Amino acid sequence: MTVQLKKSIPAGAVAITVVDRAAFQAMAPKLPARTRNWLATVGFTGAADTFALLPDANGTLSEVLAGVAHGNHPFALAALPQALPEGVYQLSETGVTVSPEQAALSWELGAYQFDLYKPRKRAPATLVLPPSPEAQRGLALAAAMMATRDLVNTPAEHMGPEELAQAAELIAKQHGAKFKQIVGDALLKQNFPAIHAVGRAATRAPRLIELNWSGVKKSAKAPLLSIVGKGVCFDTGGLDIKGADGMRQMKKDMGGAANALGLAALVMACKLPVRLQVLIPAVENAIAGNAYRPGDVIKTRKGLHIEIGNTDAEGRVVLSDALAYASESQPDLIIDLATLTGAARVALGAQLPALFSKHFDTARELMDLGMKLDDPLWHMPLWAPYKAGIESSIGDIVNTGKSALAGAINAALFLEYFVSEHQDWLHIDLFAWNDTARPGRPIGGEAQTIRALLAFLEQRYAG
Structure with missing residues (x-):
């Protein structure tokens, strides 16, 4: 951890005074002329994600001025840990307050770097904060988000279905949850045929990963929350093979599963009064003689038959069994997270996950929370007339639409077939990846929506 919680600040810790543009304009006239001239020379104005080093009379660092958009921004100080000189820092009592x-x-x-294979060039700076429940919560959020990033960033060679299961089992052990998995041909015996069909061509066996946890003593009376994550650990596209550019980042196609585990870890760490079920269909969509084919018709756990229009639309196929299984327990809420469609990215871009819900008020509540917390989602419609586009002439449903239009909606409508009619359900089509670098958000795997979802769940279950 680059943040240390200590009751007393170490001697020599450099003070960071946080300002926004308005606070800096009010502060500047009160500064010594020498300091004002220096800040004008380096062009510091209090803009977000900028800073200025202030020396003392001996030329050693005495203070840092750091610009923020506002004090409650989740990336307020993210530009600092890897840019400031190595050492120990504290927040000044003057200037803008950062919670x-x-x-x-x-x-x-801001200190995060995926360094499994390439060592860091330098250690990040250390921030000392007084111990508090709020600071502990911040560290818990960061830990879940960084673990999510690590899972997505790890190449498929070292993050296949078995390794993803091991990561889930570790999280289960950390929080006292029960872990189990159904592997390989046992999927057929226990009626998960769609998961098996997608993953059967890989040398690494497909599986359904399941965690169960209760945060209350009288668990039978607690509401059941089911979180489902798409765990396609690598996606070649199957027999409808992707091009090289499309396949390059497909280690991230388990980003839904990674985010599901990150959210689950937070639910358990915050001890929400729920019974929690986590389901991850983990597969590799590979190519071999026994790969499932375009035109095949696959029976699902729910009994519906899926016609395969394209083997590269595999995520919704594996999710069909997991969602049907989740629905059987009649949970209070199902949340699924999936890197499901390129269409959602065309519509909303990399930074804005698509949210689908049967209930407009629920979707609006979550959207508002996401905007407030700078962890955004955008509500898109489950437009029922488009169901005609995924009808099959030889099966119940086809896994691709009749055209490229409304691709994200078609995928969500497909999933809806496998959720019970009156089941409360949220579907989130996310990217799980930063395609451009911003402070605290380097290029690579990303945790998206889990802060907003945690706040939503806390409001729903803990008041």
């Missing part, structure tokens, strides 16, 4: 939660969260995320 302990956002200070801990943004500093940790």
